[in-house]
Amino acid sequence: MSGTDPSFDGVIGDTWRESRPSWLPPRQRSASPNVVFIVLDDVGYADLGCYGSEIRTPHIDAMAARGLQYNNFHVTSMCSPTRACLLTGRNAHAVGMGFLADFDSGYPGYRGHVSTHAATLAEMLRDHGFSTLAAGKWHLTPAAEISHGGPFRHWPTERGFDRWFGFQGALADQWHPDLYEDKCPLPPAAGGGKHLSEQLVDRASRYLVDHRVAHTGSPFFLYLAFGAAHWPHQVPAGAIEHYRGRYDRGWDVLRRQRFERQLELGIVPPGTRLPPSNPGVPAWDSLTADERTVCARFMETYAAFVEHTDEQIGRLRAQLERLDLAQDTLVVLLSDNGASPEGGRIGTVNTRKHFFYEPEPVAEPLALADRMGGEDSFSHYPVGWAQASNTPLKWYKTHTHGGGVRAPLVVDWPAGIRRPGLRTQFHHVTDIVPTVLEIAGLGAPAVYRGTPQLPIQGTSLRYTFDEPQAPTRKPSQYFELLGNRGIWQDGWKALTHHVAGTRFEDDVWELYHLDRDFSECVDLAREQPERLAALRQLFEREARAHSVLPLDDRLFERIAARMQSAPTEYLYYPGMSRTDRLRSPNLTGRSHRFTADVELDGPRTQGVLLCAGTAFCGYTWFVRDGRLVHEYVFSPGVHEHIEAVLPPKPARVRLAYEFRKTGPTSGETTLSIDGQVLATGRISRTWPSRALNTGMLCGRDAGTRKSPDYEPPFAFTGVLHEVRVHLGDDLEGDPYAHYRSYRTGDED
Known part of the structure; x- marks a missing residue:
C-alpha cells in the first residue's frame, strides 16, 4: 500500500527494477442489455395510435406490437416528481421532489432536487460499466443552481450521466431553445434552425456512435426526454398538412371515436363507461364559427407535434439497428403525466400571456391560424382537446384521477420479451428502476459513495414479461x-x-x-x-x-419568501453566455434599474446593451441612430416603448433605465445619462410572474425579434464595460397575489 494511494497493493522500491506495479481494475463489463428510457411530456393516455388515437405514431405502435403495452400504468401528475421516481425507484416526496424542481418550500418532501440519499439509476449503472447518456429535458435541478458558474450538484453529469445535451426547466421553445452540453451553455444559434426534437435525437445518435466505438461489448443507458408534447406546440409546417380538416368535427366527436377504438383494441376493458365531460369543457357546438376554426387548428398542430416526435423515435431505432444494438436493447417509453388543460377554453397562441395574465380574444389565434407551430406562435391547445387526449379518463395533469396519473407505457426488448402483448397489472413509475436492476442482475447499493441510501420503494414488473395474466405484485x-x-x-x-x-x-x-x-x-x-x-x-x-x-x-406563492432573500444586484459583461431564464433577474412585482458603463462613438454607435426573453415576452435595452431605447414586450403586438436622444459627441457615459412600481403590475419609467433624466414613460401592465421563455444576454441579442427596430444579433458596436441590474426593495410579501386572484377569480 502507498501512503498516498490506499488502493495500491504493489511494491515501491528505489527504482523500477526492485519495484512491483499494480494497476487499477479495468472497466467492469456487464452482461446486461442496453437500456433506453424515452419520456414524452404531457402526452395523454389516448394520444398514441396503439392507445386508440388517430394520430399517426407507427414507430411507437411497432414497439408495442413487438413488446409489451400496459394499460394500468401510473405516474405522478406532474413532470419533476415523475422523473424523480423514474430515475431513482423511490417515491417523489421521499427524495425531495414532491412538486416542481423550481420550488423549495422549506420542507423535506419539497426541496426541489433529488436527495443524494437516492442514487439515480445512472449512478448505479455507471458503477457497473454502463456508459450513461442523456438528451433532453432535465427538470430536476433547483432554479438556484441553474448557473454557468455552478454549483452543478444536481445537473445530469453530477447525478450519474457521462454526457448530457438538453435544457433545464419545464419547457423550451422548440425553435429557439436554451441548450446545454454537459455543464456548458451552447450559443443560441447552435441548433442551426433545426427543431429541438430533431436536435435531441441527432445528439443521442452521436453519443451512441461514440459509445460503440469506445466501449464495444459494454452496455449503455440512454435517457431521452423530449420537450414534446409540452407547450409550446411547435412543429415544422409540413408536418401539419396531413391533419388539415381532421378535427373540424370537434372534441366531443373525437373523444367518442377514441373511446370506441380503445374498446376495439382492448386497451380499455369491456364494460368501461365514458364519463361525462369535465366541468369547464364547453360543448363543441356551443362555440362560435371562429372559435371552432382556431380550436381545430390548435389540435392539428398538436397532432403533428406528436407525430413528429414519433418520427424522431423512429430515427433513434434506425440508429440502434445500424449499430447492431437494437436486438438487445430494453426500451421503456412513457409519458410523465396526463394531458394539460392550461390552454383554457379556446387555446392560446401565446401560452405565457394566457397563463400569467389574461385569455386571448379569438381574433389573436385566428390571425395566426396559418402560422401555428412556427416561431411566431407559442401555442397550447384548448381544454376540450386535453379531455380527449385523456380518453376515457377524468380530469388532467396535476389531478389524482386517472386523467392525471394513468399513462401509456410501452416496453420493447426483442431479445428478452417472448410473450408480447397487453399487460393489465397495476404498476407505477417507481417500478421501472427495480425492473431494470432485476434484468441487469444488480442490486441497489445500501451506501452510495459514503451516503446511506433509501431503500428502493418500487416493485419490479419483470414478472409480467413472462406471466401475462399474473396478479399484480404491487402492494x-x-x-x-x-x-x-x-x-x-x-x-x-x-x-x-x-x-x-x-x-x-x-x-x-x-x-x-x-x-x-x-x-x-x-x-x-x-x-x-x-x-x-x-x-x-x-x-x-x-x-x-x-x-x-x-x-x-399553493403554486407560485410557495417561493414568495425565497424571492425576498434572492440577490438584488447583478453584474453582466458583453461576451458572456446567455443566462438561463430561471436565473435571470426576476423583475416580478418590484422596481428595478439597469445601468450601463459605455463608451459611445457618437451616432454611429448602436446595438443591444441588455435583453431577455423573446418576441412573446421579454425586454430589450439598446442604442440605435443616436437614440437610447427600452422596449418591454408584454406580448406580440403589445409593446411598451421609451426612447431618448443621446448627445452626439463621443464620450464615456453611464446610461440608465429605471422602472418605478406604482401598482401591482404597472409603473413609471425613465431613461437617463450620467444621472440626467432624458425621457419619462409608463408601463401599464407587466407580467405578474416570471414569464421569460429564454434567458438574458449582454451586448447582443439572439432568437426571435423583440423590437421592430433591429434584427438579432445587433451586437453593440461601442465599448460596453459592464451592465448592472438593481432590484428594488418594494417587493410585496405576496408578489403573486394579483396572479392568484386572476387564476381563482377571487378578487379579495
Whole structure:
C-alpha cells in the first residue's frame, strides 16, 4: 500500500527494477442489455395510435406490437416528481421532489432536487460499466443552481450521466431553445434552425456512435426526454398538412371515436363507461364559427407535434439497428403525466400571456391560424382537446384521477420479451428502476459513495414479461400533488379533488373499484364507508412515511419568501453566455434599474446593451441612430416603448433605465445619462410572474425579434464595460397575489 494511494497493493522500491506495479481494475463489463428510457411530456393516455388515437405514431405502435403495452400504468401528475421516481425507484416526496424542481418550500418532501440519499439509476449503472447518456429535458435541478458558474450538484453529469445535451426547466421553445452540453451553455444559434426534437435525437445518435466505438461489448443507458408534447406546440409546417380538416368535427366527436377504438383494441376493458365531460369543457357546438376554426387548428398542430416526435423515435431505432444494438436493447417509453388543460377554453397562441395574465380574444389565434407551430406562435391547445387526449379518463395533469396519473407505457426488448402483448397489472413509475436492476442482475447499493441510501420503494414488473395474466405484485401506491390526494390498494382507489385555497379537512373523498371501473365512473364512497376509511388511514400512514406532509396547495406563492432573500444586484459583461431564464433577474412585482458603463462613438454607435426573453415576452435595452431605447414586450403586438436622444459627441457615459412600481403590475419609467433624466414613460401592465421563455444576454441579442427596430444579433458596436441590474426593495410579501386572484377569480 502507498501512503498516498490506499488502493495500491504493489511494491515501491528505489527504482523500477526492485519495484512491483499494480494497476487499477479495468472497466467492469456487464452482461446486461442496453437500456433506453424515452419520456414524452404531457402526452395523454389516448394520444398514441396503439392507445386508440388517430394520430399517426407507427414507430411507437411497432414497439408495442413487438413488446409489451400496459394499460394500468401510473405516474405522478406532474413532470419533476415523475422523473424523480423514474430515475431513482423511490417515491417523489421521499427524495425531495414532491412538486416542481423550481420550488423549495422549506420542507423535506419539497426541496426541489433529488436527495443524494437516492442514487439515480445512472449512478448505479455507471458503477457497473454502463456508459450513461442523456438528451433532453432535465427538470430536476433547483432554479438556484441553474448557473454557468455552478454549483452543478444536481445537473445530469453530477447525478450519474457521462454526457448530457438538453435544457433545464419545464419547457423550451422548440425553435429557439436554451441548450446545454454537459455543464456548458451552447450559443443560441447552435441548433442551426433545426427543431429541438430533431436536435435531441441527432445528439443521442452521436453519443451512441461514440459509445460503440469506445466501449464495444459494454452496455449503455440512454435517457431521452423530449420537450414534446409540452407547450409550446411547435412543429415544422409540413408536418401539419396531413391533419388539415381532421378535427373540424370537434372534441366531443373525437373523444367518442377514441373511446370506441380503445374498446376495439382492448386497451380499455369491456364494460368501461365514458364519463361525462369535465366541468369547464364547453360543448363543441356551443362555440362560435371562429372559435371552432382556431380550436381545430390548435389540435392539428398538436397532432403533428406528436407525430413528429414519433418520427424522431423512429430515427433513434434506425440508429440502434445500424449499430447492431437494437436486438438487445430494453426500451421503456412513457409519458410523465396526463394531458394539460392550461390552454383554457379556446387555446392560446401565446401560452405565457394566457397563463400569467389574461385569455386571448379569438381574433389573436385566428390571425395566426396559418402560422401555428412556427416561431411566431407559442401555442397550447384548448381544454376540450386535453379531455380527449385523456380518453376515457377524468380530469388532467396535476389531478389524482386517472386523467392525471394513468399513462401509456410501452416496453420493447426483442431479445428478452417472448410473450408480447397487453399487460393489465397495476404498476407505477417507481417500478421501472427495480425492473431494470432485476434484468441487469444488480442490486441497489445500501451506501452510495459514503451516503446511506433509501431503500428502493418500487416493485419490479419483470414478472409480467413472462406471466401475462399474473396478479399484480404491487402492494399499494399513494398519490399527491397540490393537495390532490389518492391511494390505491388491491384494486381499489380512494382520492380527493382538492380546490386550492379551501380547507383540506373539508375535501370530499371518492372511492372506486378500479378493477371493475377503469374510468372511475361509479363512486362507491357512500356504499362502502369502511373501505374508504381504511384507505384514507393508509394514505395518512404513507404520507407520513414518505414526507408528503405538510400538504400544500399553493403554486407560485410557495417561493414568495425565497424571492425576498434572492440577490438584488447583478453584474453582466458583453461576451458572456446567455443566462438561463430561471436565473435571470426576476423583475416580478418590484422596481428595478439597469445601468450601463459605455463608451459611445457618437451616432454611429448602436446595438443591444441588455435583453431577455423573446418576441412573446421579454425586454430589450439598446442604442440605435443616436437614440437610447427600452422596449418591454408584454406580448406580440403589445409593446411598451421609451426612447431618448443621446448627445452626439463621443464620450464615456453611464446610461440608465429605471422602472418605478406604482401598482401591482404597472409603473413609471425613465431613461437617463450620467444621472440626467432624458425621457419619462409608463408601463401599464407587466407580467405578474416570471414569464421569460429564454434567458438574458449582454451586448447582443439572439432568437426571435423583440423590437421592430433591429434584427438579432445587433451586437453593440461601442465599448460596453459592464451592465448592472438593481432590484428594488418594494417587493410585496405576496408578489403573486394579483396572479392568484386572476387564476381563482377571487378578487379579495
